[in-house]
Amino acid sequence: MKKRKIMGLIVTMSLVTAGCSSGQAPAPAGGNEAQSQSRGQMAVADSSASAPHPNAIGNGMYFESYGTNAFVSTAEDHLSTFAVDVDTGAYSVMRNYISRGSLPPESAVRLEEFINYFPLAYEPPKTGTFAIFTDAAPSPFSPGSDVVRIGIKGKEIAAHERKPANLVFVIDISGSMNRENRLGLVKQSLAVLVNQLTEEDRVGIVVYGSNGRRLLEPTSIQDKGKILASLDYLIPEGSTNAEEGLQLGYAMAAESFLNGGINRVILCSDGVANVGETRASALLERIDQYASDGILLSTFGFGMGNYNDTLMEQLADKGNGVYAYIDSFSEARRVFTEALTGTLQTIAKDAKIQVEFDPKQVAEYRLLGYENRDVADQDFRNDRVDGGEIGSGHSVTALYEVKLRGNSSHDLGKVRLRYQNPDSGKTEEIEKAIGPASSKPAPELLFLCAVAQYAEILRGSPWVQDGSLESVLEVAQPVAKGEEQLEFIKLVKDALALRGR
Numbered sequence: 001m002k003k004r005k006i007m008g009l010i011v012t013m014s015l016v017t018a019g020c021s022s023g024q025a026p027a028p029a030g031g032n033e034a035q036s037q038s039r040g041q042m043a044v045a046d047s048s049a050s051a052p053h054p055n056a057i058g059n060g061m062y063f064e065s066y067g068t069n070a071f072v073s074t075a076e077d078h079l080s081t082f083a084v085d086v087d088t089g090a091y092s093v094m095r096n097y098i099s100r101g102s103l104p105p106e107s108a109v110r111l112e113e114f115i116n117y118f119p120l121a122y123e124p125p126k127t128g129t130f131a132i133f134t135d136a137a138p139s140p141f142s143p144g145s146d147v148v149r150i151g152i153k154g155k156e157i158a159a160h161e162r163k164p165a166n167l168v169f170v171i172d173i174s175g176s177m178n179r180e181n182r183l184g185l186v187k188q189s190l191a192v193l194v195n196q197l198t199e200e201d202r203v204g205i206v207v208y209g210s211n212g213r214r215l216l217e218p219t220s221i222q223d224k225g226k227i228l229a230s231l232d233y234l235i236p237e238g239s240t241n242a243e244e245g246l247q248l249g250y251a252m253a254a255e256s257f258l259n260g261g262i263n264r265v266i267l268c269s270d271g272v273a274n275v276g277e278t279r280a281s282a283l284l285e286r287i288d289q290y291a292s293d294g295i296l297l298s299t300f301g302f303g304m305g306n307y308n309d310t311l312m313e314q315l316a317d318k319g320n321g322v323y324a325y326i327d328s329f330s331e332a333r334r335v336f337t338e339a340l341t342g343t344l345q346t347i348a349k350d351a352k353i354q355v356e357f358d359p360k361q362v363a364e365y366r367l368l369g370y371e372n373r374d375v376a377d378q379d380f381r382n383d384r385v386d387g388g389e390i391g392s393g394h395s396v397t398a399l400y401e402v403k404l405r406g407n408s409s410h411d412l413g414k415v416r417l418r419y420q421n422p423d424s425g426k427t428e429e430i431e432k433a434i435g436p437a438s439s440k441p442a443p444e445l446l447f448l449c450a451v452a453q454y455a456e457i458l459r460g461s462p463w464v465q466d467g468s469l470e471s472v473l474e475v476a477q478p479v480a481k482g483e484e485q486l487e488f489i490k491l492v493k494d495a496l497a498l499r500g501r
């Protein structure tokens with residue numbers, strides 16, 4: 001049984017079957033979701049092509065609500081277990097909404113993807129695969145509560161030491177990709193990726209509209225001009241047969257499988273599917289099998305309006321890859337240049353985190369985000385239960401709001417990380433103590449608390465009903481530094497203006 005309490009309505013998920021429609025700016029979405037309480041159980045159902053999609057927000061946007069974690073008494077359950085997540089798509093989606101003059105719908109906000117968007121100053125491990133970082137301090141937003149940070153940093157692999165890659169681009173060229181020049185941004189993004197690859201790498205291309213077809217057989221980067229020319233050739237056409245596109249992409253990757261290398265399908269799409277297999281469960285089951293065979297799937301979303309965030313995130317989850325949303329050329333540069341090795345090379349599979357709080361020190365705790373990554377406590381060491389994948393140099397952060405039993409100089413508990421080494425196939429586990437709370441939060445922790453509070457406000461969390469964006473600014477502005485953090489300050493100010501206060 002899953003132990004973590006979830007607040008809020010958890011809705012069903014199905015594969016969107018919307019057709020190609022004309023482009024419009026997204027309408028503002030508002031209204032709190034109905035609130036209820038469960039023990040973390042999630043319903044998942046499929047819909048037929050003609051059934052209305054339960055997650056439609058308006059203007060063809062599709063998101064999934066997973067509720068909000070509640071406080072858990074350590075006397076009832078002192079263990080918190082979840083699969084790691086390095087996705088960042090929800091943050092870029094939010095940024096795109098705000099840049100267009102509207103707030104994102106509440107169901108579009110996945111808090112963990114907000115805090116994991118930001119590069120942090122975690123030191124990579126001197127030996128081994130991971131280093132664990134922990135700290136704790138009083139919450140800047142909840143008097144009487146403290147915040148515990150769990151940080152994980154993967155080993156860094158230099159670009160010249162990366163394994164050779166066998167990549168297959170599966171590109172949606174349906175009519176909906178003609179809107180807002182989203183296919184144009186796909187071309188630019190993949191060109192950035194191709195220009196970062198080495199002569200040991202190869203690229204194949206599959207495209208799909210009403211039907212899928214093999215556009216370019218696996219080609220060495222030594223013939224980079226041919227690959228880039230194939231991308232330039234793309235024009236939007238027809239309906240959207242995502243099933244056939246993915247089937248052809250996986251078949252091509254399997255035919256050119258690179259033993260000891262990176263084998264990955266890269267899907268670029270708006271997530272729409274209206275021809276062929278449109279049931280989410282059927283697609284996800286097939287993708288899970290390919291992932292078991294060593295062919296991973298990463299998804300990159302494009303477009304606003306007629307976009308299915310739910311499917312793109314779930315495909316990457318099942319495909320043991322990452323999900324990112326590309327809202328600008330700058331984001332493409334960040335994903336495919338600055339973080340390329342981590343995007344391509346996996347250093348840990350089925351990674352799970354378990355935090356064990358000491359009931360003598362911690363009375364209650366609440367995990368911020370990761371609602372759809374919940375793992376039963378007893379399954380932490382069950383290696384048949386799926387976890388998350390972590391790439392080279394990636395960091396993962398989780399925040400807990402905790403209520404302590406008075407002032408204490410003792411450790412608050414311990415954190416464990418369990419994962420499979422993809423090279424040896426062996427399962428490894430490391431742990432570290434969570435030290436006592438400091439009297440003053442580190443600047444980086446303060447900034448992350450502000451990001452988490454911002455996400456909580458945007459998603460209408462019942463735990464921040466008295467929260468304000470003004471207080472987010474007060475906490476974040478003095479400590480923000482670097483390109484991403486300073487951009488966050490601007491987004492908070494824009495959100496304030498959009499809310500009218």
